[in-house]
Amino acid sequence: MSSATRTQSRVSARIGGIAESATMAVDAKAKALKAAGRPVIGFGAGEPDFPTPSAIVAAAQDACADQRNHRYTPAGGIPELKDAIVAKTARDSGLQVAANQVLVTNGGKQAVYQAFATLLDPGDEVLLPAPYWTTYPEAIALAGGVAVDVVTDESTEYLPTLAQLEAARTERTKVLLWCSPSNPSGSVAPRELVEAVGRWAVENGIWVVTDEIYEHLVYDGVRAESMPVVVPELADTAIVVNGVAKAYAMTGWRVGWMIGPVDVIKAATSLQSHLTSNVCNVAQRAALEAVSGSLDAAAEMRVAFDRRRRTMVEMLSAIPGVTCPTPKGAFYVYPSVRGVLGKEIRGKRPATSGELAALILDEVEVAVVPGEAFGMPGYFRLSYALGDDDLRTGIQRIADLLAEAA
Structure with missing residues (x-):
């Protein structure tokens, strides 16, 4: 034929x-x-x-008239925003990073996709505690990976146990997806669990992609713990995903970021340079105002x-x-x-x-x-x-x- x-x-x-x-x-x-x-x-x-707070909107309005924003900017993010994300990350979670460890993305979704696209080869497995956000398995599949569900329930407040993670681990396991505070369950992992899981990941050579976009929306006196802060040895094999969408009511502005080791961020930036080039400059200037300002x-x-x-x-x-x-x-x-x-x-x-x-x-x-x-x-x-x-x-x-x- x-x-x-x-x-x-x-x-x-x-x-x-x-x-x-x-x-x-x-x-x-x-x-x-x-x-x-x-x-x-x-x-x-x-x-x-x-x-969206009025000061952030005003910053975007000013940015529209600024001719710097009428042209291409670096694919990985405007330098001022990357520096502000470095300072914001240190302030809010305690994670110390440099600007060359930051990639500004078109929302958190692009950061999630690019994290998996950069880390995974075909057949690599990702441990995915369920319930999980709907985008995670699709991003894993697009990257050629295999999502391995680790099913929880309300008896553990939808948090996986170390025994469950270990039972799901195979020789193909490369990444653990971690989301706390969680979408969709709203669960927040306590520090002792974050530490235990982080140390288990280090001991087994497993990367962690940790989604921290809900870090400021916690209740009842709990704290959202960042795994590479609690377990510093994990810093070289962890990617943090975050953005302005939730904490600053900026879902439509589409500004997120990923933070990770220099070589991984460099590779992800190369991918983004072909995929989208820079994030909208006006939105980046708005995000700069957001992360540089207060958390009121x-x-x-x-x-x-x-x-x-x-x-x-x-x-x-x-x-x-x-x-x-x-x-x-x-x-x-x-x-x-x-x-x-x-x-x-x-x-x-x-x-x-x-x-x-x-x-x-x-x-x-x-x-x-x-x-x-x-x-x-x-x-x-x-x-x-x-x-x-x-x-x-x-x-x-x-x-x-x-x-x-x-």
Whole structure:
């Protein structure tokens, strides 16, 4: 058969195998229904409902008029921002790095992808504690790696044990993905676990990619510990992923970064030079204002999120069949709905959390993300980054519907 007549896929297997971001899909559907006039309340979005602080917006406005920003800048980030990230990292987590260990990226997602693309060869395994953020396994697969799920549950506050990690380790294991505070569970690893896992990684020659983007959104007096700070020996085999999106209400500005050993950052910068070149200069100038300024905005949001967190946990825990641990970080709850599955609700018997989420959206116009998106069916992720009134109304709609379960 000639090449002209051979049937070929229009989309490559590599790209065709990527799953759409479930969180973005749920948010988009909720917004579309709301735009069509339906009173939908969405718990899907992973973004603060606060405006970007005015000083940051003003810095961006000034940057638009500055002709320096009308031209290409270094692919790895403007020097002033990289220096500010160095200072911010030392201030906030205690990690001491140099500017040539920093790469500014188009949001945290690009940092995650480039970390795996830089570290992994085909067949390398990445230990991925579940529940996990939906982008992690797709980024691993795109890099030719293999995600190995390490499944947790509410009994350990969704934190993996050292025994679980060791049981999942093989001769192909190269990287551990670590996310604390966690998206989607809101769990925050205590220092003793961070230290134990870090030392285990060092002893076994395993890299750690640690996502610290929710570092400032913690509650109940807990602290987000940075693994390469707690275990300094890990610094040469760790990549830290972070960004301005969550702490400064800047999700749409698309500025993140990765921090790591000089050789790895140099390689990732070369990749980015071909992939996107520099991050938008105006957004970089806004991020410079953010990381150089105070954390007052994060503190203000944290007060509101804490209040909503407590309300959501209380209301969800009162629903028969629903178990909702109290998260200590981020702005999500991750309740188990396994006690509701299989019961009849308005003529249907949802057998999975995905089917239950679809029923809730259809019947009471509330959008949640089912656990299937995070590697753990039987759960929901709900964001409490929305107004208090909508939060109460939405949870009450769910409670009223599930009260009909028989």
